[in-house]
Amino acid sequence: MxxxxxxxxxxxxxxxxxxxxxxxxxxxxxxxxxxxxxxxxxxxxxxxxxxxxxxxxxxxxxxxxxxxxxxxxxxxxxxxxxxxxxxxxxxxxxxxxxxxxxxxxxxxxxxxxxxxxxxxxxxxxxxxxxxxxxxxxxxxxxxxxxxxxxxxxxxxxxxxxxxxxxxxxxxxxxxxxxxxxxxxxxxxxxxxxxxxxxxxxxxxxxxxxDPEAGEGAEALLGRLSRLIGKEFAENAVPILAEREGHHLSGFAALPTYSRGAAVAQYLFVNGRPVRDKLLTGALRAGYSDLLSRDRYPAAALFVSCDPMRVDVNVHPAKAEVRFRDPGLVRGLIVSGLRHCLAEAGHRASSTVAGATLGAFRQETGAAGPARLYQMDRSAPAARQMAYQAQAPQAAVDGFGFAEAPSARVEAEPTPDHADGGEAPAIGYLGAARAQLHETYIVAQTATGMVLVDQHAAHERLVYERLKTQRAHRGVASQALLIPEIVELGPDDAATLLAEAEALDGLGLSLEPFGPGAVAVRATPALLGPVNAEALLRDLLDELREGGAVETGNITARIDAVLSRMACHGSVRAGRRMQADEMNALLREMEATPHSGQCNHGRPTYVELKLADLERLFGRS
Structure with missing residues (x-):
């Protein structure tokens, strides 16, 4: 040598x-x-x-x-x-x-x-x-x-x-x-x-x-706005959770404000910046149902606990930590993220609207856009007369806007029907006004307009319904006619059997079968035919990293199946919808968590303010 x-x-x-x-x-x-x-x-x-x-x-x-x-x-x-x-x-x-x-x-x-x-x-x-x-x-x-x-x-x-x-x-x-x-x-x-x-x-x-005024979340949000950018502050939701002496705080960005790399993930333990695989994995798991695999969330998360519960003396650089109960910390982050993102409801990031406005190109001459002076504006009465004169005599069949039950969109719904009935409640996404190319819904809100991708929106709604059914009724299991015996080794078999009760709730039934072997008697029915050995080894990898079974590989695979089912069971692009169908879709979006993005992390709607529209047409 x-x-x-x-x-x-x-x-x-x-x-x-x-x-x-x-x-x-x-x-x-x-x-x-x-x-x-x-x-x-x-x-x-x-x-x-x-x-x-x-x-x-x-x-x-x-x-x-x-x-x-x-x-x-x-x-x-x-x-x-x-x-x-x-x-x-x-x-x-x-x-x-x-x-x-x-x-x-x-x-x-x-x-x-x-x-x-x-x-x-x-x-x-x-x-x-x-x-x-x-x-x-x-x-x-x-x-x-x-x-x-x-x-x-x-x-x-x-x-x-x-x-x-x-x-x-x-x-x-x-x-x-x-x-x-x-x-x-x-x-x-x-x-x-x-x-x-x-x-x-x-x-x-x-x-x-500069030093931030205020304390707590207010000061932190101001500092994040300065260091990461105002866009992050505008599209982040506060997070606050506690579990058995461990506290989680900070801000997490909406899924539609995702990044192409993990460059906007900031993690802190007792105020110390760290780069820890456990925390990074938990952050990823919190967004696992909302982002595609090639997108990364943006967040600034602060975990605080008794110093006796975390070891910071792992490496001289002090960038890694070891928790006494890593599963508890991981569960706190995952559940805290999912709860705060669910509270955001249908909200989508403002950057989506900015990208939409950027797609519009205002045609200008050599001297630039013509300026609009106050003297060029007509009086309100003259404008009303002009509108009446310019109104079409008859709408061409197949074209034109189908009016929703209420012609006005206000903050509070008002009686506006000829029969004296109550106008339907109008929420944040407004009232449907038209359908473009049998794919996009145009809705008028109190402050602007919304353009909805009907298939992407309905896909998320169906997906959330399927998950709710799974949560209420449990995961159905499919008993195997002949149990499959998987040789794993004594340590790996013991690790899996220790979680047998939790796995049984997810449709996977395990029993010991001699030293170092496990008998698989049932698998989740939604997964269909599965390779039991590959499934168990994936679960072992998850458990070795400190992950909990409830948020582990089986649940992710079941959710993937539900996502595919939701995609095939949703309103397809190209289907003509009636006004009441479009309004029902908008109302359900307002009541459904995560409806601002589809199952793959893409936005389901774009909101444009009236000021944005006026700026596009040079009216501002």
């Missing part, structure tokens, strides 16, 4: 500099991880304003300044030593309430870069200390108004090989900004300013997030 010499080597301790560089490789992977450690220290210090400056993606310069409580001058040398911290006393590594606690950040940064720390504690004089080549220098007087300023230059100059693994300046900048956005979301009351000094001078501000 080339890595092992022929002669037995002698064991010898590494020198302190090598130890620090090896340890730094776990904590500092790139400029973004260095910025994460420094900003977390600033937040732990009680900072209310944090400024981050960088150059060349953070490779040549990274400076973090804050107005926190600072470090005493006599403590500066100790702050640069490994495993020295003021955040824990070492007696309990689970009851952690701060971002940092390992005492490795500054020591690791000093081992791989040129580090200077300047700080002022209270009314004491400011002081600074520098580290070159891993060796700290003396403490010297400095000028600083308050807080702490940490300057990091020439990252990885002590380990040049690591520089070859860094990406381009642009890629490192994007990673740096993404890390800072996540930290800014975790602290809405803290102001953040990020400057790019690559061009020299004062640089340019690339990110600014």
């Amino acid at each position: 080339p890595n092992i010499p022929r002669e037995s080597p002698r064991i010898a301790p590494l020198d302190e500099a090598a130890i620090n560089r090896i340890a730094a490789g776990e904590v500092v992977e790139r400029p973004a991880s260095a910025a994460k450690e420094l900003v977390e220290n600033a937040l732990d210090a009680g900072a209310r304003r944090i400024e981050v400056a960088y150059a060349d993606g953070g490779k040549t310069l990274l400076r973090v300044s804050d107005d926190g409580h600072g470090i005493r001058a006599e403590d500066l040398p100790l702050a640069l030593s490994r495993h020295a911290t003021s955040k824990i006393d070492g007696s309990d590594l689970l009851n952690i309430h701060s971002f940092g606690f390992r005492g490795e950040a500054l020591a690791s940064l000093g081992a791989v870069a040129r580090l200077t720390v300047t700080s002022r504690h209270g009314t004491e004089d400011a002081a600074e200390i520098s580290v070159r080549g891993g060796a700290p220098g003396p403490v010297r007087p400095a000028a600083l108004r308050s807080g702490t300023r940490v300057e990091l230059r020439d990252l990885f100059h002590a380990t040049p090989a690591r520089l070859k693994f860094l990406r381009s300046d642009r890629a490192e900048t994007q990673a740096l900004l993404d890390t800072l956005r996540r930290l800014a979301m975790a602290a809405p009351q803290v102001g953040f300013v990020v400057r790019d000094l690559s061009g020299g001078g004062d640089g340019r501000v690339v990110l600014r997030a």
